[in-house]
Amino acid sequence: MFERTRQWIEVRLGIKEIIDSGLREFYLPRGAGFSSTLGAVALVAFLIQAISGIFLLMYYIPDTAHAFMSVRIIMNKVPYGWLFRSIHMMGSNIILAVLFLHLVVTFYRISYKKPRELTWISGAIMFFLIILFCISGSLLSWNQLSYWSTTIVTYIPTLIPGIGGRIAEFIRGGQYVSGSTLNRFFAFHVAFLPFTLVCMAAFHLFFIGRTGFSTNPGSSPEGDSEPQSVYKREINANGMPFYPDYLLKALVLVMVYLASIFFIMTFFPGLFQPELATVQADPAMTPDVIRPPWYFLAPYQIVKLIPNKFLGISAILILVFIFVFWPFIDGVNERNISKRPLLRVIFILSITVWLILTVWGGY
Amino acid sequence: MVDIDRVGGVLMRIKLVLILILVFSSTALADYRETFEKEFVNKPWVGSKVVEEGVCVDCHTSDVMKPDYLGIPQEWKMSIHYENKVSCHDCHGGNPSDSAVSCGTPHSGFVGIPKYKEVPKMCGKCHIGILKQFNDSKHGKALMTSGRGPNCVTCHGSHKIQKANMNIINKVRCTRCHSYKRAKIMKQALFMTEKRISDINHSIRQLRSSGASTEKAKKMLFRTEAGFRTLFHSVDVSLVKGRTAGFSRKLDVIEGMIADIYKEIRFRKNFSAFLFLLFASLAISAYFIQKNNKN
Amino acid sequence: MKRRKFLKTLLAFFSTATLVTIAYPAVRFLSPLKKKIESKKLVINRNEIAAGTAKNMIYQNEPIVVVHDLTAGFLAFSRVCTHLGCLVNYNGEEKRFICPCHAANFNLEGNVISGPAPKPLVRYPVLVKGENIVIG
């Protein structure tokens, strides 16, 4: 019976064929290990956010009078509402860690080189989209912490001379963070960003499908590092098949990701919920310390450190520009980082500086 | 093509400069940071400062003010009233947004220092329950008849007012008028209930920071505490002793509620721990499968 | 081969367990919130409250006050002050609910007239059925 049903479906859908030709014969380069699956983990992490987000959407009310209460009702009255909210909240923080690792690995392997520049750029854009997700999402719970950190974050654009104030007003929908900011961020968070992100992810995956996974040049150098003027798909004939090998590897890391969410939920349930986050937002009451969310501490610290506002914001914009268009700025074709000591220094330095700024900004 | 080493060199220098700034300038820029934050907090969009009393504070911190009164805004800012947005005119009257008020010519309707006897009336505008108990108490009657009893300020102070605690009843204060003997008996009568209240307060705060909804328990505790403290103002030991049992029953109920919340939190912890174990086992078995698959 | 089979069974077992552990909360989450409150109602005799007075009682563990007003009829409110939670008292002369703690005043509609309370008092529906008043 089961066999016949399977046959019936198989004849009509041809799943086996898709698996055989599309996935089994999509080979990854030989040395591909767990570090190559981080993108897949990020994808699943995003799906988890989407699903838990839809759950929350069923009880959430995007209105200043009810937002905080509705979140509280989700946490305390709705059966297992706390579970889905915690998954969503923990996930939103850990997904950044995954993306960060993905980024570091990609950079370290210099995988952004020809023909994968667009893959890098779409990835970089997605990184910013996810940060926007986090920022807009945090305001939705409408507590003191999120209210004031949004105030700080939306302060950064005002540093742009001339139009800066207008930009900030545009983002906030008014002079300061208010109900219209909440509605804007809500629309942004649940409609615009998911759509944009899915589009970007589709591009990203399309590019990967077209060019194949990149090799770790350290372990198995890619044949020719000559500039390719024509499109040539890397076959990696004796490499690792996408299905099942790669997917199994990805599965392991996805499970590790989920386990870490629940690990934090079990042992540090208040990690991302300090005292201030348990108080309803109150525009008339400025807390003693107001601080941007942790992933924004470094740019905030940069703005704070540079005594000139214009220079500060320019520094940030330049850094963003360098980050997004890095594949075009780095012009050397050598893909083995061990042969590029300078790049390695840049790599390590930027990570350290970023970490220092983050920690420093936290004080 | 740009020569990477040149680009790298430039970038390298930028990074070096950044590091230098980081390392050497933290002290030099501490100042800047302060101004930055000040400017930031004073931006108009930071929200209207409801609590700040423009007119009153302006004069009271300016040079024309008598030195004795200069510190008042500062004291007030440390008070529980400030925390709860109770502002000058809430007690002293007057219209704080009236631009005709200038230093030296306080607006009509404004009460500066109330007469010694009038103080309870002023506080009692809001604290009506306590005022009632106080007026009927020995303290209140002494104040009204002889004018020599204590008023609110005698024990609680004025601008820098804090939430009272047990230490407010002490030898120095009470023996200014009478022996400490009766006061001590009163303190002992209050002790157990007060201790329970502060314990419950502590656990509520703890629960709150772990995200639990404590609203109801908190309100119940507040009214129990307020009721108990209102009762104290009768300074009648036998009354306090007689009603203590009733209060302790109420506290029992609150403690029950808190125990329930703790139970719920424990359940959540166990549930997520269970999921953690499941996913960890999934990760491990998937790992071995992919390892097996390779061979 | 044997080992492989064992591992696969193990994976299937854990997956099922996980799915169930996630699916159960999801179903609970989506099922409508139970309202057991509806069934319990408080019934009192209308003669218990003389016109112009009020009576304090307990309804669903909440202290409430039922007012018999000459013009507005029977009204029921939670006594819990929306400020910090003291219990308000009804003042028949002023037709107001007054909080003893920080003097918040509420009118007969439950709205804040003065004082620090941020929100109106919670109101309960009242139904007059002949001699009886049904609250809730």
Ligand code: FES
């Ligand atoms: S508790 Fe009622 S006014 Fe403060």
